[in-house]
Amino acid sequence: MGSREKYKNFDFAVKAIAQTNKFKLNIVGSVLRVEEVAMLNQLIPGRWELFNNIENLTLNELYNNAYALIYPSSCEGFGIPLLEAMKAGCPFIAFNSSSIPEVAGDAGVLIDRLEVLLFNESISIIEKNREEIVKKGFNQANKFSWEKCYQETLQVYKDLYK
Template identity: 40%
Template structure:
């Protein structure tokens, strides 16, 4: 069985949930003992923090002379494979060869719900082509599957599979005797952790309002690019109790989860919500907005707030100063996190590769 993988996501983002997903698929595929051939297409030098440097030297290249063409046009290798093969793109590309068995992983519908104008048109068009030409569609949650079937009435539900994202084994509770300072924090206040993008639907403005109202608490922000505009003004007002880290590794992030008072996750929409599970596995309580995929992923192991209100979130943060309540929530989170494994994610994905290839060969 030949599997062709398109790693273009590494060129499109420096970090992010899709990169985490793709790197875990690639890492496990290289360890499969079955009789398979794997061709990975990509471009070296992406700067993506999750890209495996050991795999870069084995990348194959396409005919396109620019990333722009490669990004928006169908897969076009220099030499076409003979016979049936699996084609799986990391980000909504399609192989129109009649020999290709197209796989498409759908992570969310953020662009469709929260973007507008040309960016929405371009993204949605390419995504529509990928979904409509996919032989197998993988959704990362039941919530994403519902969104897919609502938006694409012509898609056969029988070709849509839910395979949950996993969580890295690099997230765990640090024993005090083994703990070393992975990353320096300049203040001593208990801190709330915010991880990821700060687009409008992530509701970072509410996070800022909460910190403004709580001089007893600090804030540690991870990722999301440089603070800009009103975010910079807010950080300057609270400079003595704000830290912002970018491009840190999982070991450092695990340390931040371990030492945080909680992870605050006020996003209005998620396809999955990997930081929620990472935090739980690291023993960090989670306070999140009760919407989209979050209740599906968090279960009964987080404080879920029904309304986007800084006062409601602040009250939840205060509840976590109760040692007994906090301990109960941490224990529940550790149990819940066991539902999610990158090994399980890969095994289910690889089973679909085998099933689709077998059916195509016999058909």
């Protein structure tokens, strides 16, 4: 499950949630470190929950019920959680870096800096355009599949073999 290494910017997600009373933070991933629990209990006491080793059905339900996925990672090889969110009809707020823009397309809200003000603006964008963002997410997610990945990889090998 998801890690919370420094480049994932978990602390930004917690601080962004802390500045509003609207949201609870559902954390999907590995067991929390002591310092992470301390930060959560200090900044958003009673407004967070950890989901560890969950089934895909439970993950999908979390996406279905979420206001948005917060994905502030600054370095990703691909960004599977963005696809999962889009397929589940969940808008996202993501850091505009690495491979994220390619996966996201125009389907979510990308922020150029990890600043709480930009997070708040993103919340407003989702509030005003939720239906359109969800629709764009479904369309963007349909551009990716394991079958397409397999076929394109196979073609690379065939081209190299010639």
